[in-house]
Amino acid sequence: MLTGKRVLLRPLERDDLKLIHEWQNDEEVMRLARSQPDHAISMEALAAEFEKVIKGEDLTTRRYGIEEKSSRKLIGWCSILFNAWGKRFTSADVGLAIGVKNCWRKGYGTEVVDLLLKECFGQLNLHRAGWWTYDDHEASIALAKKMGFKEEARLRENVYFDNKFHDTIVLGLLKKEYEKSHS
Numbered sequence: 366m367l368t369g370k371r372v373l374l375r376p377l378e379r380d381d382l383k384l385i386h387e388w389q390n391d392e393e394v395m396r397l398a399r400s401q402p403d404h405a406i407s408m409e410a411l412a413a414e415f416e417k418v419i420k421g422e423d424l425t426t427r428r429y430g431i432e433e434k435s436s437r438k439l440i441g442w443c444s445i446l447f448n449a450w451g452k453r454f455t456s457a458d459v460g461l462a463i464g465v466k467n468c469w470r471k472g473y474g475t476e477v478v479d480l481l482l483k484e485c486f487g488q489l490n491l492h493r494a495g496w497w498t499y500d501d502h503e504a505s506i507a508l509a510k511k512m513g514f515k516e517e518a519r520l521r522e523n524v525y526f527d528n529k530f531h532d533t534i535v536l537g538l539l540k541k542e543y544e545k546s547h548s
């Protein structure tokens with residue numbers, strides 16, 4: 366459990382899937398979260414995707430439910446996805462989605478990323494945290510930069526939606542940069 370002031374990041378439970386299913390079929394949320402306004406997923410496919418995580422058997426991904434402390438309600442989900450292709454756990458991509466839209470722009474994202482980074486650097490001793498988004502996702506880029514991420518790469522016209530190609534933006538934050546800003 367990662368505890369912040371207004372949110373806590375807790376393990377995902379099977380009962381959470383109903384809400385996540387709703388959010389993952391919400392055009393507005395998924396346009397932003399996965400660059401796919403037409404993202405659609407059945408409950409069965411979602412359950413299959415989350416099965417290992419819920420059983421604690423997925424060693425390359427940590428997924429959390431974002432719970433608002435005051436209401437005890439789930440407001441989104443987030444993850445630390447280890448870059449494990451080199452069979453070493455030295456870097457990971459962080460990601461989040463706040464599914465309850467009236468919780469946007471209230472500082473919850475900032476708090477969630479703060480908790481994820483504390484975990485990445487303070488507990489997992491990772492060297493680098495990564496962040497993937499696309500060029501006109503203002504909220505995601507603003508949040509990443511606010512938390513100290515720097516733009517590292519641009520994959521030109523890498524994703525297609527809404528009748529045009531968009532650049533994918535990769536941002537990164539090194540442990541030493543994080544520590545410097547927190548010392």
Ligand SMILES: CC(C)(COP(=O)(O)OP(=O)(O)OC[C@H]1O[C@@H](n2cnc3c(N)ncnc32)[C@H](O)[C@@H]1OP(=O)(O)O)[C@@H](O)C(=O)NCCC(=O)NCCS
Binds near residue numbers: 394399471473476
């Ligand atoms: C992206 C997302 C996580 C941001 O979370 P949030 O709780 O709204 O973010 P915060 O309120 O903590 O805001 C963080 C910073 O981003 C800025 N910001 C947030 N939304 C913004 C927007 N739509 N346009 C421009 N800036 C924005 C805020 O002003 C704030 O900066 P400030 O503190 O200097 O003012 C949220 O919009 C979301 O979950 N969207 C759907 C899923 C998604 O896109 N996930 C990201 C995938 S990369």
